[in-house]
Amino acid sequence: MRDRDLYASILGISSPWGVVDVELDLAGDEVRVKVEFGPGAPTPCPECGKGCARYDHRERRWRHLDTCQLKTILVAAVPRIECPEHGVRQVTVPWAEPHGNFTAMFEALVIDWLKVASFKAVAAKLRMTWDEVDGIQGRAVKRGLARRGTVAATRIGVDETSFQKRHEYVTVVVDLEEPRVLHVADDRREESLGAYFQSLSPEVRERIRVVSMDMHKPFIAAVRRWVPEAEWKIAFDKFHVAMHLGKAVDDVRRRENREYAEEGPSPLKGTKYLWLWNPANMSRERTRAFAPLRDSALRTARAWALKEAAMDLWHYASLGWAHRQWKAWIGWALRSRLEPVKRVGRMVREHLWGILNAVIQGATNAATESINSRIQWVKRVACGYRNRERFRNAIYFHLGGLDLYPATLRRATHTGS
Numbered sequence: 001m002r003d004r005d006l007y008a009s010i011l012g013i014s015s016p017w018g019v020v021d022v023e024l025d026l027a028g029d030e031v032r033v034k035v036e037f038g039p040g041a042p043t044p045c046p047e048c049g050k051g052c053a054r055y056d057h058r059e060r061r062w063r064h065l066d067t068c069q070l071k072t073i074l075v076a077a078v079p080r081i082e083c084p085e086h087g088v089r090q091v092t093v094p095w096a097e098p099h100g101n102f103t104a105m106f107e108a109l110v111i112d113w114l115k116v117a118s119f120k121a122v123a124a125k126l127r128m129t130w131d132e133v134d135g136i137q138g139r140a141v142k143r144g145l146a147r148r149g150t151v152a153a154t155r156i157g158v159d160e161t162s163f164q165k166r167h168e169y170v171t172v173v174v175d176l177e178e179p180r181v182l183h184v185a186d187d188r189r190e191e192s193l194g195a196y197f198q199s200l201s202p203e204v205r206e207r208i209r210v211v212s213m214d215m216h217k218p219f220i221a222a223v224r225r226w227v228p229e230a231e232w233k234i235a236f237d238k239f240h241v242a243m244h245l246g247k248a249v250d251d252v253r254r255r256e257n258r259e260y261a262e263e264g265p266s267p268l269k270g271t272k273y274l275w276l277w278n279p280a281n282m283s284r285e286r287t288r289a290f291a292p293l294r295d296s297a298l299r300t301a302r303a304w305a306l307k308e309a310a311m312d313l314w315h316y317a318s319l320g321w322a323h324r325q326w327k328a329w330i331g332w333a334l335r336s337r338l339e340p341v342k343r344v345g346r347m348v349r350e351h352l353w354g355i356l357n358a359v360i361q362g363a364t365n366a367a368t369e370s371i372n373s374r375i376q377w378v379k380r381v382a383c384g385y386r387n388r389e390r391f392r393n394a395i396y397f398h399l400g401g402l403d404l405y406p407a408t409l410r411r412a413t414h415t416g417s
């Protein structure tokens with residue numbers, strides 16, 4: 001087999017394209033494969049498929065999968081045609097998407113690596129620049145989102161997540177039925193979430209049953225503005241209430257610990273996490289260490305008991321019953337004489353309607369929280385995003401549940417050679 005035939009066959013080049021030359025550049029660590037379009041072959045318009053006259057040609061290059069560890073570049077003079085309707089256009093090539101300097105198979109390889117390795121590692125291993133990797137990821141996300149179209153989700157979760165170290169945020173909308181990221185927007189303002197609702201038709205907005213979220217005013221405002229009957233759909237979920245209460249317990253503990261420490265040894269010394277862990281997940285030793293603290297007369301123990309009591313109020317099926325129990329809890333919290341707990345008590349009183357929605361609808365933002373923790377992983381493997389656009393792309397790439405591969409690749413694998 002001659003080198004030209006060998007390359008035509010391993011690269012999957014077939015009529016009307018053919019390999020005309022293979023050039024080895026050992027110094028450049030590169031092999032260039034020159035490909036030509038058959039001189040007499042028909043040249044259809046890429047838009048309408050009508051046979052058109054050739055106009056001229058343009059030389060283009062694509063990086064393909066390495067052969068024997070050499071960078072492999074396809075070089076082709078791609079004919080341009082002139083269509084009476086669509087003007088001067090380049091004919092489509094079977095190995096690559098219309099734009100970009102990589103073959104579909106190479107893009108697919110990068111996509112596969114990006115799923116499991118950091119940006120930096122992919123760039124180094126495949127001898128690419130950061131921008132080239134970014135370009136492939138960006139295009140993959142773009143085609144994935146276009147293919148997915150609008151998702152008519154009925155239960156969604158909204159959360160904010162920090163971007164880099166500064167106090168900058170992105171708003172993330174998650175499909176709770178089939179956990180995946182539906183939308184990523186800059187900041188955490190009303191417009192951040194509003195943009196998501198605006199992208200939906202009124203019919204799709206109407207189908208939303210539950211919006212699970214934190215008690216974040218701008219998000220509440222956005223849902224009220226865009227989702228009909230929002231008062232029954234906004235659900236303040238258990239996780240966020242637990243977070244506020246966990247913080248209150250910690251505030252009480254810190255203050256109490258300080259007071260003890262002024263007088264001598266504090267019984268609260270080194271106990272921070274015992275108060276924060278879910279008792280159900282504690283090891284036997286920890287439970288044993290925790291029992292005397294929990295049963296003590298410490299203010300922290302009282303705050304902790306209030307938090308645990310609130311965690312038991314999420315399973316009611318009847319609105320009336322749930323309402324009574326929560327009212328009782330609020331009364332207890334407000335009489336507790338523990339300022340951080342009272343603050344959460346007032347917050348719960350003000351947002352009770354949405355907490356009751358969450359209880360009755362069985363709404364939980366657990367899927368959103370799990371996606372949020374995976375976003376933290378995405379942030380780490382990216383080793384610092386220079387801009388939000390990249391961060392947003394990476395979130396969609398890893399967590400959007402998207403079909404990311406080039407369409408050209410599918411066509412190529414379906415038709416064979």
Ligand SMILES: [Zn+2]
Nearest residue numbers: 045048083086
């Ligand atoms: Zn045309």
